[in-house]
Amino acid sequence: MPPDWLEVAVQVAAADAELVADVLQQRAPAGVAIEEKPLPAGDNLALVKAYLPDDEQSAALRRSLRLALRFLPLSSPARWRRPRRLRQPDWQEAWKRYFRPARIGRRLVVKPSWADYPRREGDVVIEIDPGAAFGTGQHATTALCLRVIAANVSGLTVERLAPLFARALAPGGRLVASGFLEEAAEGLSRGFEANGLAVERVTADGLWRAIIAAKR
16 A cells, blocks of 8 residues: 655745755655745745655654754755645655746746646647656746747847858858757747858757858
């Protein structure tokens, strides 16, 4: 029979949440979640939750988590909440409620597979389920990275640099421009062609495009 689970939660300053979540993730492979709590004064708090099997080792594991946090350079003391027991059916749904569609900038939307999202015109929806290797856009670290990507994939910066690329390339030399969204590829191709760079190929991987161009 599948085990029941314990939800252990610790309240920390929002600035410390990522560090605490990393430590909990190492000892709680079933996953962690960060629930931020804005405060009027601006000193936001976050509740970092980890999910552990409710078995004979859970007490020792919880003690090790508390001990590990004592050695972290936190900006304010961590406050542990009382553990909450989850039955197996509850556990299967409980962690999902922390992951909802997140809009990043004007066009990018990151959503888990189980969440419905009414797509707006011009939206670029990235569907990815939470995992240890990639954030879901809810934490500031991931959101800021995605905002930078969204600014880059418009292609405007690269298009403006097309004359410089053309001057720098030797005749017959090739330019590989990668990491652009589908909508930007056509405009970039026109910009390259207008500056003497013949587009040889446009390759695709999902929504993303790479352009290979050669100097005439």
